[in-house]
Amino acid sequence: MPGEGSARELEGRVALVTGSARNIGRAIALALADGGAAVAVHARSSEAAAKSVVAEIEARGGRAAWFLAELTDPQAVRRLFDDVRGTFGRLDILVNNAASRADAPIERISLEEWRAITAGILDTAFLCCQAAIPLLAESGRGAIVSIGGVAAHCAIGGRSHVVAAKSGIAGLTRGLSVELADRNITVNIVSPGYINTKRDHIPPHFQDRKVPLGRPGEPEEIAAAVRFLCGPGARYVTGQAIQVAGGWA
Template sequence: MASPAIPLYAPAHNHEGEGKMSEESSGRPFAGRTALITGSGQNIGRAIALAFARGGANVVINGHRNKEAIDRVAAEAEALGVRALPILADVADPGAVQAMVDKAAETFGGVDIAVSNVSVRLHTKFLDISIEEWQRIINSNLSASFYLARAVLPLMQARNWGRIIHISGKDGFAVIPNRAHNVTCKAGVFALSKAIAVEFGQFGITANTIAPGVIDTTRDWTQYPHFANGYGERIEEIPVRRIGHVDDIADACVYLVNAGFVTGQLLHVNGGDGLF
């Protein structure tokens, strides 16, 4: 006899500490959870935040400079029937990250899901990278993930449940020239995920990494000379013959939150553009 179908967002099992969802909330499996997504005022971060909101999670919307943007995303989330907290914070500042997490815990009682999504991508030849530029990119693209994990892990331990997701990139695994600092960071967040997964798995906490391929986002095209003609030529190189959508990354995040037996892993979401 065929197994019963499992709803898209419903966990297959309700292990101790992994499922505080009642039958009434089965259509919103993240009800009672809180998700914090850095860099969620636009693009991939916004899509991730709204995906969790649709699943019933309260969301913390983070940006660095644009208060109007995070307020708009917070309003979109609240229109889905959840609570949203927009916070301006520079994730490269460990004190600001801790203050943001403290505010989230004060407002919602904790942080169950943390997605580290902020990234600054500069196109600079290796010998032209200054010490200041190197430190800036390392701090925003790699250290920021450590700052966030360090702040949320005690809260997750207290609940014996947690999900940490790092958004990496293809350039951490198929190296793009003239991006040594970003390449280092994108590979580094995967190593960080594995370290967290091994140390904190006993507390019901998973840590994973998503490496997006070519995703249609608003970006500074001056830093993407390899897209001199836009996305056009690249489409023919991607097996699924399309550019990725921000919702493709959001769907992967939803999967990893539900997948309690998946940890320390790297998920390439790239339409087959690079089979690793």
């Protein structure tokens, strides 16, 4: 995987990273920019945070622009991709990172809450993939990487709606990897374990888990895996789920 000092293997490419104003999304945007890609930084409503990530990229010598969009709205998604193409002229990489999260026992999840979580995770990935495919096909070396979750591969409680949606992302990845292969678009998923991010509390399903490597991961470790899958060294890798979880799963 690329690391500090490696070549700018993504030079000339354009990446859209959804939900990239903070945490893992921010780290991915910075990593792809360090690899030479121009980056579309997306947020739902956090304009100041999105602008801050763009400023970080530009301070490191990269190129970026920020965009706001509600990704559960099909029209807003179409406008986002039109705006990205209008700004950069192309799209080569889509990283589906935007997601909704919540903790609740199954008995207390209302249908509305279930739909909100699954829409915020699975529907947004579907809509973004659908909008991105024509642009990625034009690229000739398109890449889709979705951020899943190790919870989709492990038995945990209190997040059944999140687990169901993240499992759906894994299924979408497998299906698209076959469907888009003839357009030279690779489709993979990176599944983080417990990552050091800004959060109000440690989710209950992490508190009793012992990670074999003995520590939480860092956003930059997720970003490194994503950068690899977007690069020229991973053009024969598709339909794969890579767990970056310290051996948890």
